[in-house]
Amino acid sequence: MMSEQQCDSLFHGRTAVLATQHRKEQVIAPLLQELGVQVVVPTIDTDQFGTFTRDIKRPGNQLSAARLKAEAALQLTGADLALASEGSFGMHPAIPFLPYSRELVVLIDRAHDLEIVGEALSTETNFSHIQVTRLEEAHTFAQQVGFPAHGLVVMAAPAAAPADILKGITAAADLTAAVIQMLDQFGQAHLETDMRAMHNPTRMKVIAQATENLIQKIRSCCPHCGCPGLDAVEQETGLPCAWCGSPTHLTLATRYACKKCSFQQRVLFPHRQEKADPAQCNYCNP
Ligand SMILES: [Zn+2]
């Protein structure tokens, strides 16, 4: 079995290109230093791969968008190690009206033919929007979403054309001017939180969490081939109820798999809990 150091040493002393125009290096670079990796940002137009303000449609799913950015950075620079991140925002799948974000940070290593993906899910997001017909409503909304530390985007209506979207608003006077312009012209204004990382410190924090998850995965080595990135691929439900022993929907075991070789591992009680709270049981607490 290879030790942790042996497995993450694949990256020590190397330089990774990070495809970002939104200053994500501020949180990603210091964390990657833990692995001895220096992060550099090439000049690259990542907006061509889709933006949050919908002016360019995002191709494929979130992971393929991150992959595309990393691959473009590799191609552009000739480097063999790249990083890219991609976020998505919406409503929580299980809890109504709770905003929710998912950040991915992908590492692609051409030298060892590896792809490792860090992930963070968080309900800590200011992702929100509002339609207003009065200036005061706009400023109230701004206060609720952490303006001016968090930027805002203003347009006439959700379906506004790219050229008519005012992005990166971070000053009260600019917000007032933008909203008045829309109200005068269209009688209404549509405001959205600016989800670009440099205008959204809350999002930056979740990107940092996804980077920490990536580092954790890099340090998780396959006991068979020593390759980094041993990953949880399946959660098996059925943790027994503490009272009656019936299987619940809580996780009983996690299955890990190596992307390089066929090694697989089933780990029981991944949350260090061998019995489920009877409140989670269909029989004891219907
Ligand atoms: Zn392996």
Ligand SMILES: [Zn+2]
């Ligand atoms: Zn029970």
